[in-house]
Amino acid sequence: MTVTANIRVALNNITKRFARVVANDDVSLSIKAGEIHALLGENGAGKSTLMQILYGLYQADEGSIVVDGKAQRFRDPSDAIACGIGMVHQEFMLVQPMSVVENVILGLKESVSGVLNLHAAAARLQALSDKHGLAIDPWAKVQHLPIGVQQRVEILKLLYRDAQVLILDEPTAVLTPQEKAGLFATLKSLCAEGRSVVIVTHKLYEIMAIAHHVSVMRGGKMVDSVDIKDTSERDLARRMVGRDVVLRMEKTPCQPGKTVLQVDNIAVRDASGQQKIWRVSLSVAAGEILGIAGVEGNGQSELAETLLNLRELEAGRILLNGEDISDDSPATRRSKGIGFIPADRRGVGSVTDLSITDNALLGRQRSFTRARGWLLDRQRIRQHARDIIARFAVRTPDADFEAGKLSGGNLQKLILGREVASNPCLLIVEQPTRGLDVGAIESVWQGLMDARDRGCAILMISAELEEIMNLSDRIAVMYSGQIAGEMNAVDASPERLGELMAGAHLKKGGGNHEEAA
Numbered sequence: 001m002t003v004t005a006n007i008r009v010a011l012n013n014i015t016k017r018f019a020r021v022v023a024n025d026d027v028s029l030s031i032k033a034g035e036i037h038a039l040l041g042e043n044g045a046g047k048s049t050l051m052q053i054l055y056g057l058y059q060a061d062e063g064s065i066v067v068d069g070k071a072q073r074f075r076d077p078s079d080a081i082a083c084g085i086g087m088v089h090q091e092f093m094l095v096q097p098m099s100v101v102e103n104v105i106l107g108l109k110e111s112v113s114g115v116l117n118l119h120a121a122a123a124r125l126q127a128l129s130d131k132h133g134l135a136i137d138p139w140a141k142v143q144h145l146p147i148g149v150q151q152r153v154e155i156l157k158l159l160y161r162d163a164q165v166l167i168l169d170e171p172t173a174v175l176t177p178q179e180k181a182g183l184f185a186t187l188k189s190l191c192a193e194g195r196s197v198v199i200v201t202h203k204l205y206e207i208m209a210i211a212h213h214v215s216v217m218r219g220g221k222m223v224d225s226v227d228i229k230d231t232s233e234r235d236l237a238r239r240m241v242g243r244d245v246v247l248r249m250e251k252t253p254c255q256p257g258k259t260v261l262q263v264d265n266i267a268v269r270d271a272s273g274q275q276k277i278w279r280v281s282l283s284v285a286a287g288e289i290l291g292i293a294g295v296e297g298n299g300q301s302e303l304a305e306t307l308l309n310l311r312e313l314e315a316g317r318i319l320l321n322g323e324d325i326s327d328d329s330p331a332t333r334r335s336k337g338i339g340f341i342p343a344d345r346r347g348v349g350s351v352t353d354l355s356i357t358d359n360a361l362l363g364r365q366r367s368f369t370r371a372r373g374w375l376l377d378r379q380r381i382r383q384h385a386r387d388i389i390a391r392f393a394v395r396t397p398d399a400d401f402e403a404g405k406l407s408g409g410n411l412q413k414l415i416l417g418r419e420v421a422s423n424p425c426l427l428i429v430e431q432p433t434r435g436l437d438v439g440a441i442e443s444v445w446q447g448l449m450d451a452r453d454r455g456c457a458i459l460m461i462s463a464e465l466e467e468i469m470n471l472s473d474r475i476a477v478m479y480s481g482q483i484a485g486e487m488n489a490v491d492a493s494p495e496r497l498g499e500l501m502a503g504a505h506l507k508k509g510g511g512n513h514e515e516a517a
Contacts, residue, residue, distance in 0.1 A: 007066075008033040008196045009054065009085070009165055014063035016049055020397060021405075023049040024060070025220040031165065036187055036197045038207040040240055041217035042437040044395060044407030047200050050217070051167050055087040056080040067165075086158030087167040092150050096143035101125055103142055104157050121160075128159050132189050133182070147296075148179030155186065166190065169200045184210050202437035204233040216240050241439040249445050252453060254473035257286035258321075260426050260457035261307075266316030268299075268306050276302040277481045279316075284426065284457040289448070291472030291489070292461040295501050299481035300461045301343065304430050307459070308340055309333055321425065334363055339424030341415055343431040343461075345408065349415045352404025356396055359403045360385035360418050367422075388417035393443055409440030416447050420456075427451060429460045433467060445471060465494055479503040 009031040016024040023046045031037050041047040052058045054065065056074030065072050067083045074080045077087070094103050101122045122138035129136045134152045142150060151171065158166050168187075172180045187197050187210065201207060207214055208228060216224040216239045224239045231239075238244055261284040268277040277299045284290045292300055305311040307318060309330045317326045325333055334340070342348040350359050361368050361381050368384065370377040385399040392413040396406060403411060412432070419427060432448065433441045448471060452458055462468050468475055469492055476486040477500035485500040 006033050007031070008068060010066040011050065011054060012064045012066065014050060014053060014060045014065075016046075016053060016058060016060050022220050024053070027063075027217070027220070027222045029215055029222060029225075031196050031198060032213070033164075033196055034191050034194050035212040036191055036199065036210055038211035038214040039198060039200045039217065040202065040204075040207060040214055040236060042202075042240060042407075042409065042439050044410065045217040045240075045437075046220040047217050048169060051087065051169065051198065051200055054080065055085060055167060081161055081163070084162065084164035085167070086161060086163035086165070088151065088154040088158065088169065088171065090170045092154050094142050094150060094153060097141065099139050099141055100136055100145075100153050100156070101138040103153060104138075104160050108161075125156060125160060128156060132159070132186050134186060146179075148175050148182070151175070151179075151183070152186070159190075163195070165196045165198065167198045167200070171199060171201070172203065172206060180206070202441075204236050204438065207236065208233055218242060237438045240437065249449060249470050251449055251471070254288050256288040256473070257455060259283050260286050260321055261459065262319040262322075263307070264317045264319065266306065266318065267314045268302050268311055269314055270302070270311075275481060276311075277306065280478075280481070280483055281316075282476055282483065282486070284459050286425070286455045286457050287452060288473040289452050289458040289460055289471055291468040291475045292459065292478055293465065293468045293475055293497055293501060294463075294478035294484075296463050298478045300478050301430065302481075303478070304340075304342070304428050304459075304461055307333075307428055308338065337423075337425035339419035339422060339427040341412075341419055341427070341429045341432060343434065345411050345415055346404065350403050350411060352402070354403060355400045356389065356394070356403050356406070356414060357382050357385040357399045359414060360388055360399075362418065364418075364422055384421070388414060388421060392417040392447060409436040409443075412436060413440065413443055413447070416444055420447055420451050423454075424456060427456050427458045429458060431462055432460060433462075433464070465497060468492075468497070469494075477501055 007030050011027065011029040014024050014027045027046065027050055029050065039047045039051065049058060053060050056077040056079050065074065072083055095106065101118055104125055105116065105121045125138045134156060136149065136152055136156060142153060155166065171183060175183060190197060199211065211228050213227055214231065214236065215222060216236065218240060263280060263282045265279050265281050266277060267279060270276050280303065282290065292303065294300055302311055306313055309328065313326055317324055319325065320336055320338065325336065346352055351362065361384065365376065368377050368381045369375060382399055388394065389396060389399060394410050394413050396410065403414065406414065429448065433444050436444065448458060460471060469489060472489045474486065475489055475492050475497065477484045477497060479501060480503060484503060
């Protein structure tokens with residue numbers, strides 16, 4: 001594919017400040033017509049802020065935006081859309097009960113009279129879908145569509161508005177390998193007709209697979225801009241964090257100790273009565289990592305929540321160090337040595353309105369008291385927070401900084417540090433590095449390996465096969481709420497795991513969920 005030389009969008013000397021933080025510091029970026037341009041950087045590097053300025057969500061304090069040779073000033077996203085610039089956010093902006101066509105035309109007038117013609121809109125939408133291989137039914141309800149298809153709806157919204165520049169923020173974070181391949185084919189199709197695509201991402205191998213050009217940000221500044229043919233994954237990682245980065249974890253051989261967690265034939269239903277887990281049995285020993293692989297939505301989150309008693313156990317039992325804890329409350333299970341790093345780091349794993357110091361003791365308040373346990377020892381708590389900040393390299397002005405203002409990677413390191421510092425016998429981790437850059441991933445991986453080497457039993461749920469294969473000592477694959485297979489990590493391959501994730505090797509007789517009733 002030939003990328004034309006003309007500049008479609010130029011961001012010139014952009015500076016954006018948020019109180020004490022300079023998110024963008026004199027940043028310049030040029031995007032050509034017909035190219036896929038990757039914007040790479042650590043969490044907190046300023047890349048999302050820069051794209052939100054281009055989309056009109058923020059206004060720059062200094063600098064200018066030039067689109068097709070004309071200076072523009074975007075007061076809000078409608079101004080950007082009028083100039084042919086659209087954005088697909090990591091969290092989709094769709095109205096779930098409405099149909100695809102209703103979501104696409106939301107906010108638009110379909111005629112001079114202002115009367116909406118849904119059938120005409122659906123016909124145009126179908127033509128766009130067919131042209132770019134998106135395979136979407138305009139009349140389908142969004143709430144019934146898989147996540148990957150919902151992302152295609154977001155792209156169709158932009159194409160319907162004739163966007164010439166499409167910004168995608170972490171576009172593959174929630175996609176299966178098959179959905180990623182479909183997305184990449186769509187993006188290449190868009191570029192072939194002269195549109196520009198900007199991908200904000202941290203996944204180096206995806207950049208190398210699809211992008212024409214990559215710009216690298218660090219600490220709010222633009223540090224490099226190179227053609228893909230002139231770089232490599234390792235080189236990009238070095239440019240991004242300013243040092244060599246470990247892209248694959250070197251781990252010592254597993255030396256498992258006694259069984260810490262024993263899950264015996266459990267079954268779980270959701271609030272509507274639908275079976276979510278059926279006859280799941282597994283075990284995790286001290287000093288080993290059991291990786292739980294699978295396409296999201298196959299019972300992994302429900303498994304983690306059940307182990308914490310955030311979901312009611314319908315059948316079976318759970319043992320911790322040989323003791324039946326099936327009836328224990330979440331607080332009691334935590335007090336017996338279970339640590340938990342949830343997938344939702346902002347909504348569940350932290351209280352974002354509180355400071356780093358206050359978040360550092362969540363769930364462990366009684367360990368930091370004085371005066372016969374009635375008063376919190378603020379001095380010890382503050383030192384505890386500082387120790388976590390130093391040990392896990394949490395980037396923050398100070399320990400009093402609001403946790404919700406941390407980047408995703410730094411918040412994840414804070415939560416990991418808090419849980420590991422309590423010396424749990426069992427650590428349950430969901431999606432440990434989702435949305436993180438290579439620098440933060442390295443820190444999180446190392447933190448998990450250190451905990452494992454100290455004898456902690458770790459159950460790690462991840463949608464990233466690379467992560468599962470890199471960190472796990474044993475791997476279990478979940479499909480449709482069941483364990484589809486289990487193996488030692490040394491025997492695993494992407495192809496074998498992929499087959500299990502698709503349910504190809506599901507054990508006979510395990511599919512009748514309703515027997516649990």
